Amino acid sequence: MSTETTETLDVKGQNCPMPVIKTKGAFDELADGETLEVVATDAGSVSDIAGWADSTDGAELLDQTEASEDGETVYKHYIRKAE
């Protein structure tokens, strides 16, 4: 699927609860219809960000990916702010 992102938030190397808190901060800055990409190394961010998006009005979780980069697992989350 194509996920055109407007903003990227890098929270690599940060652990619970920071990825969710910073995601919320960056999400609040988005304009309607824009998509935020969150790049994390915290394995817990997968369920945490999904849960946060589920409970947050206007936050639509488009996709979550997992890939190995330079020997560490990187989780990417794509969240769109509903129009």
Added chain:
Amino acid sequence: MSTDTPANSESALSPEEVAELRSRVDELETELSTLRTEMDDDSKKMVIIATKGTLDMAYPPLILASTAAAFGYDVTVFHTFWGLEILHEENSKDLKLSSVGNPNLPVPNAIAALPGMDRMTTRMMRGKIEDNDVASVEELVRTSLDSGVDLQACQMTIDLLGYDEDDFYEGVTTGVGAASAFQEMVDADIQLLV
């Protein structure tokens, strides 16, 4: 049956009864509008009472508070007794882990009680916190305040422990007591004692 005949005198209400009914209707309307306002108020609220000041016990209230704020909750953390250490700008950077009475540590209690053991287990724990990229207590206090969490320091225990209002992080609420904490708990969706 004809509908245009006047009601017979037996079923007619006296002016007093009509007045009573009117006032009852007014009462119910007021009550209904209060309930409607309460229902429309969809802001969620969480209150945590933080009573512990060891390194391990500083984390749960701060993590939950900042997370709940990210979920759009209105959050208050009322710090009392040793929980004040978390808000004390200087002491919060030097919280200790107790090695006695903690069966998860690889030291028997008899040895854990020796002088210097708390310092050793605390250093071990701090090392793990850093290795695992876990935020510091100071960082979580500042993040919570930035997220709009109301971090409150119980006035009675500030006095009891001989602290000064200026000892706490900027943004911490002082001058609050059990009654204000209780009132916030009454209105909250989630109440926790840590």
